[in-house]
Amino acid sequence: MSSDDDDDETPDLFDEVDAQGRDDGYEPTSPWWLSGTPLEAEHHRLMRRRSVAIPWAASTASQLQPAERARLAATWMRRAQAEYLAVSTFSVLAIDLVAAMAPADVLSLCLRAGIDEVRHAEMAIRMAELYSGEQQLPPPGMSYLPDEPKRPKLHQALANTMLVSCVSETYATTVLSATRDLTTDPTAHAVLTAIYSDEVMHARLGWSYLRHAIEIGGDGVVEAAAAMLPRALRGVANVVERERPVGEVTEAVRTHGLMTPAEERVIFSTCVREVLVPGFTALGIPVGTSVEDYGDTWAHAA
Ligand SMILES: [Fe+2]
Ligand SMILES: [Fe+2]
Numbered sequence: 001m002s003s004d005d006d007d008d009e010t011p012d013l014f015d016e017v018d019a020q021g022r023d024d025g026y027e028p029t030s031p032w033w034l035s036g037t038p039l040e041a042e043h044h045r046l047m048r049r050r051s052v053a054i055p056w057a058a059s060t061a062s063q064l065q066p067a068e069r070a071r072l073a074a075t076w077m078r079r080a081q082a083e084y085l086a087v088s089t090f091s092v093l094a095i096d097l098v099a100a101m102a103p104a105d106v107l108s109l110c111l112r113a114g115i116d117e118v119r120h121a122e123m124a125i126r127m128a129e130l131y132s133g134e135q136q137l138p139p140p141g142m143s144y145l146p147d148e149p150k151r152p153k154l155h156q157a158l159a160n161t162m163l164v165s166c167v168s169e170t171y172a173t174t175v176l177s178a179t180r181d182l183t184t185d186p187t188a189h190a191v192l193t194a195i196y197s198d199e200v201m202h203a204r205l206g207w208s209y210l211r212h213a214i215e216i217g218g219d220g221v222v223e224a225a226a227a228m229l230p231r232a233l234r235g236v237a238n239v240v241e242r243e244r245p246v247g248e249v250t251e252a253v254r255t256h257g258l259m260t261p262a263e264e265r266v267i268f269s270t271c272v273r274e275v276l277v278p279g280f281t282a283l284g285i286p287v288g289t290s291v292e293d294y295g296d297t298w299a300h301a302a
Pocket of ligand 1: 083086116117120195199
């Protein structure tokens with residue numbers, strides 16, 4: 001629906017606004033998931049601001065066997081669910097950051113991350129549709145972040161930033177990068193690239209805020225971060241250890257952006273050892289037994 005279709009009930013609110021940064025090449029990702037109201041125009045403006053063109057028509061999904069398509073559809077629907085939940089994750093984190101009087105750039109990037117996650121959900125939903133042929137949405141839901149009202153707001157904000165951004169999003173960048181390297185299907189490759197480039201910024205947001213919080217907050221902050229670390233690592237490990245959708249990860253499936261659970265374990269273990277632990281150590285945050293907990297034994301347990 002365009003803004004020309006405004007009905008009489010909402011004249012002013014839905015009047016045409018200046019569509020800044022108009023991009024005529026922009027194409028709605030999953031139009032059937034939109035409201036069907038003139039809000040759509042503003043949504044498209046937000047979504048295309050940092051969009052890359054996805055070659056949807058170039059998908060090679062039709063060359064796959066039915067079982068391979070089913071496996072990929074189920075995986076992309078799980079990804080859609082995770083991306084959808086991440087919208088609420090950044091919304092809740094933004095509340096913590098506002099309560100702690102975080103710097104303006106941290107606030108704006110956190111809120112923008114939530115918008116990025118809407119776009120990721122749209123893309124994952126469309127990918128699932130490409131493989132299944134069905135228009136399907138993930139189940140409704142929201143993620144909950146640890147909330148301890150009695151602790152200082154700064155500690156709450158930095159602990160949840162660590163969980164969401166430093167650990168989860170940093171792991172997301174490493175697994176997306178490795179998955180993308182296997183992917184030859186042009187559509188899957190473009191979608192993974194678009195998501196990856198946003199997740200890099202989502203991770204950077206956390207590391208920057210952590211450094212800022214340590215500078216202004218001192219020792220109590222370091223202790224709060226250290227206490228959150230095992231919990232944050234466990235949270236991601238739970239996702240990595242989770243059962244996968246039914247279906248074999250064939251060579252053809254791999255070229256559409258899917259790795260085996262065993263490969264993902266190795267990536268998480270490597271991420272802990274080579275990225276997260278050195279990063280936290282550089283900021284003076286004790287890492288305890290993180291490297292041992294997710295070392296070779298854990299990595300090869302599946
Ligand atoms: Fe995402
Ligand atoms: Fe993200």
